[in-house]
Amino acid sequence: MGKHRGKKPIRGGARQPQSRDDKQNDWNAFVGTDKGNAGFEEYYKTQGIMPEADWEPFMGSLRKELPVTFRVTGSRAHAETINDIIKNTYVPNMQNVEFEGQKYDPPSQLSWYPGQLAWQVDAPKRVVRKTEPFKNFQRFLVGETEVGNLSRQEAVSMIPPLFLDVQPHHICLDMCAAPGSKTAQIIEALNPHHTASTGLLIANDSDYKRTHMLVHQTGRMPSRGLIVTNFDASLFPSIKLKGGKQLQFDRILADVPCSGDGTLRKNLEIWNKWGAADGNSLHTLQLRILERAMNMLKPGGRLVYSTCSFNPSEDEAVIAAALNGKPGKFHIVDVSAELPHLKRRSGMSSWKVGSQPAVKARQLVWYDTFEDYKEAIKKGEEKENDRGKGLPRTLWPPANAGELNLDRCMRLLPHDQNTGGFFVCVLEKKADATESNEDSASSSLKRPATSPPPASESKRPRDKSPAPNASAPATSTETTSAPTPAPQTSTKKDKRDLTFKEDPLSYVDPEHEEVKSIVERFNVQDSFPRNNLMVRNEYGDPLRTIYMTNEIVKEIIENNDYTRLRVVSAGVKCFARQDSSQRTEIRCKWRTPMDGILEVLPHVGEGVVISATLEELRVLLEDHYPPVDSFKDGEWKNIMQSRDMGCEIVKFEAGKLAGGELALPMYLPVWKAKMSLSLMIDKREKSILSLRTFGEDICKPPPPQKDFHKKPEGEVESVPVTEGEGEAGIALVAEVAQGDAVAENTEESVLNA
Ligand SMILES: C[S@@+](CC[C@H](N)C(=O)[O-])C[C@H]1O[C@@H](n2cnc3c(N)ncnc32)[C@H](O)[C@@H]1O
Numbered sequence: 001m002g003k004h005r006g007k008k009p010i011r012g013g014a015r016q017p018q019s020r021d022d023k024q025n026d027w028n029a030f031v032g033t034d035k036g037n038a039g040f041e042e043y044y045k046t047q048g049i050m051p052e053a054d055w056e057p058f059m060g061s062l063r064k065e066l067p068v069t070f071r072v073t074g075s076r077a078h079a080e081t082i083n084d085i086i087k088n089t090y091v092p093n094m095q096n097v098e099f100e101g102q103k104y105d106p107p108s109q110l111s112w113y114p115g116q117l118a119w120q121v122d123a124p125k126r127v128v129r130k131t132e133p134f135k136n137f138q139r140f141l142v143g144e145t146e147v148g149n150l151s152r153q154e155a156v157s158m159i160p161p162l163f164l165d166v167q168p169h170h171i172c173l174d175m176c177a178a179p180g181s182k183t184a185q186i187i188e189a190l191n192p193h194h195t196a197s198t199g200l201l202i203a204n205d206s207d208y209k210r211t212h213m214l215v216h217q218t219g220r221m222p223s224r225g226l227i228v229t230n231f232d233a234s235l236f237p238s239i240k241l242k243g244g245k246q247l248q249f250d251r252i253l254a255d256v257p258c259s260g261d262g263t264l265r266k267n268l269e270i271w272n273k274w275g276a277a278d279g280n281s282l283h284t285l286q287l288r289i290l291e292r293a294m295n296m297l298k299p300g301g302r303l304v305y306s307t308c309s310f311n312p313s314e315d316e317a318v319i320a321a322a323l324n325g326k327p328g329k330f331h332i333v334d335v336s337a338e339l340p341h342l343k344r345r346s347g348m349s350s351w352k353v354g355s356q357p358a359v360k361a362r363q364l365v366w367y368d369t370f371e372d373y374k375e376a377i378k379k380g381e382e383k384e385n386d387r388g389k390g391l392p393r394t395l396w397p398p399a400n401a402g403e404l405n406l407d408r409c410m411r412l413l414p415h416d417q418n419t420g421g422f423f424v425c426v427l428e429k430k431a432d433a434t435e436s437n438e439d440s441a442s443s444s445l446k447r448p449a450t451s452p453p454p455a456s457e458s459k460r461p462r463d464k465s466p467a468p469n470a471s472a473p474a475t476s477t478e479t480t481s482a483p484t485p486a487p488q489t490s491t492k493k494d495k496r497d498l499t500f501k502e503d504p505l506s507y508v509d510p511e512h513e514e515v516k517s518i519v520e521r522f523n524v525q526d527s528f529p530r531n532n533l534m535v536r537n538e539y540g541d542p543l544r545t546i547y548m549t550n551e552i553v554k555e556i557i558e559n560n561d562y563t564r565l566r567v568v569s570a571g572v573k574c575f576a577r578q579d580s581s582q583r584t585e586i587r588c589k590w591r592t593p594m595d596g597i598l599e600v601l602p603h604v605g606e607g608v609v610i611s612a613t614l615e616e617l618r619v620l621l622e623d624h625y626p627p628v629d630s631f632k633d634g635e636w637k638n639i640m641q642s643r644d645m646g647c648e649i650v651k652f653e654a655g656k657l658a659g660g661e662l663a664l665p666m667y668l669p670v671w672k673a674k675m676s677l678s679l680m681i682d683k684r685e686k687s688i689l690s691l692r693t694f695g696e697d698i699c700k701p702p703p704p705q706k707d708f709h710k711k712p713e714g715e716v717e718s719v720p721v722t723e724g725e726g727e728a729g730i731a732l733v734a735e736v737a738q739g740d741a742v743a744e745n746t747e748e749s750v751l752n753a
Pocket residue numbers: 011012013019021157175176177178179180181182183204205206207210231232233234255256257258285460461463
């Protein structure tokens with residue numbers, strides 16, 4: 001008997017304030033409950049998603065705490081160094097941990113993850129909290145996650161981007177991207193050596209607030225080829241390129257909103273709320289998103305569809321309907337030889353449709369065919385919704401299900417390798433599939449007789465975003481291959497979406513005086529893309545922040561209205577104005593924020609990067625504005641004394657010194673004022689850096705606020721910069737204390753190069 005539930009748990013839907021993936025960087029999240037649901041058991045036993053003998057291990061695994069998993073991020077060489085630190089420093093220290101009479105294993109590498117860069121911690125949270133070796137490791141994890149070297153991510157959630165097979169030149173779309181753990185993986189694949197890739201990733205989410213989580217998350221892994229947009233993915237607009245060409249994608253990830261029952265080990269509230277209707281009601285939205293993805297994919301391109309649900313109505317039924325909507329144009333790729341150590345179950349070619357009709361209250365009713373279901377409606381045993389729509393026909397296996405190679409889909413079951421549950425399907429568009437991105441012949445009109453068109457439109461999860469395309473008519477599955485996004489237009493000529501409130505984007509004249517001052521200060525070479533410096537105002541005015549993009553991002557920004565594309569952010573924040581005064585003694589008033597330092601670095605000329613040791617780092621961390629004279633005599637002090645006021649890029653060399661240890665060299669921005677220096681990272685980052693490097697927080701509290709406004713003769717003025725640029729919520733503070741400019745709380749974190 002199915003259990004009647006109140007609210008639906010929709011992964012990524014508005015009722016769920018935190019999705020599975022949102023908890024990725026919360027190392028302590030845990031909720032308790034009784035871990036049972038008779039409806040769930042009846043539903044999946046009847047579906048036969050696994051042999052009977054697997055049932056007990058499956059349920060047993062679902063009731064166990066999910067191990068913590070994480071992966072090492074960043075460019076390859078860098079990631080390997082961090083991986084070696086875990087392997088050679090931390091793991092040996094956790095060999096013989098005993099707690100309450102029981103022994104616990106150290107973290108282990110996930111055998112199937114490429115380069116062995118992903119790890120699993122099996123020890124339960126209480127052991128991690130209460131034993132010294134695990135506690136140390138936990139501190140390391142928190143610090144490295146903060147600076148972007150590690151990413152906590154559920155093991156199965158790492159799988160879809162791996163099957164996307166992204167190359168640095170690829171044009172990619174992540175349709176339902178927030179909070180961005182898979183987005184980060186795609187960015188890493190686009191920039192494998194931290195070199196600027198020519199590729200593109202558009203990371204999209206329909207929830208406006210969640211797009212800002214996405215911006216934050218990707219700040220840890222900045223990319224010049226990144227655009228964040230805010231759309232209902234099923235209505236994702238076509239994008240124009242130069243000469244009126246349309247953008248098509250090499251790679252698309254459709255990690256769609258789903259009922260999320262594969263996350264039961266983590267999202268314990270699903271035990272109480274689960275119902276068969278959840279999956280049924282999401283099917284149509286999932287299909288519309290997938291069909292839109294298929295239309296935007298290049299011939300020969302690859303598309304990965306994934307859910308964290310076991311439910312065939314969200315999985316195989318969606319794939320089968322989408323394939324039948326485009327007969328002969330797509331096939332499911334056989335990836336059984338890829339990630340050979342990953343245990344997976346084949347997709348199913350037959351499944352059942354269960355309904356929980358309101359008229360029968362809690363009862364789960366099975367219908368063999370769509371016709372049986374219609375019959376039940378006629379008899380009054382089932383109710384259509386008030387628009388005369390019920391369950392769509394596409395929920396049932398089509399007559400040609402056996403010919404679609406659905407067995408090539410993958411279902412990841414929790415007891416196979418102690419993970420959560422997931423479903424992944426890799427689709428390829430045939431090289432000769434000439435259908436254009438704007439194909440007007442709808443998929444459902446082309447369905448073969450074996451696959452009748454979907455019959456219904458279903459609810460889409462409500463989301464709290466300011467209604468991207470709220471005015472667009474709700475389209476049924478039949479019309480999704482040619483969506484007509486309907487922005488709220490003002491006039492025909494000016495197709496602006498007036499509901500969209502982000503600031504405009506424009507490019508700075510490469511000969512602008514401010515650009516020249518940057519070119520001079522950082523002695524940037526010809527390789528520096530001064531044509532690709534973008535700002536967030538209409539006039540190309542470098543007022544507060546300068547972003548760097550690559551060519552393809554520029555082409556998109558320049559050939560499309562930013563409101564119609566609902567662009568939330570683009571490129572990498574590379575320069576932030578540190579001083580807005582007109583004083584001439586500071587010739588370049590820009591600093592390199594942490595997000596962008598690695599993007600600027602390859603272009604700076606000789607003598608710009610200043611080398612320093614941990615001794616200097618110690619002084620810069622202990623004191624907020626150490627006078628240059630306070631540093632010990634030597635090369636560093638001489639160089640700093642000779643420099644003009646402005647931003648310096650300092651390379652702190654790896655090694656052991658001054659009671660600290662750095663495994664990798666680290667590049668940090670330092671502001672040189674008249675008499676003193678200041679490390680340009682915020683308070684929290686300073687503390688984390690101090691803990692990572694010196695094993696304790698050596699940072700003194702900042703001077704009282706009122707001191708900031710003392711302005712000794714001839715020093716930089718305290719001016720919060722507020723000119724009309726975007727970046728809601730980020731106020732650049734160019735403050736003065738004892739004559740020195742300070743940037744507190746303005747930085748994101750990437751501390752290592
Ligand atoms: C499963 S989560 C995505 C997780 C993400 N791919 C990751 O790895 O971090 C689903 C996301 O879909 C978004 N979403 C829901 N309906 C959508 C729609 N119609 N179009 C685009 N995104 C949607 C939700 O806001 C949610 O962020």
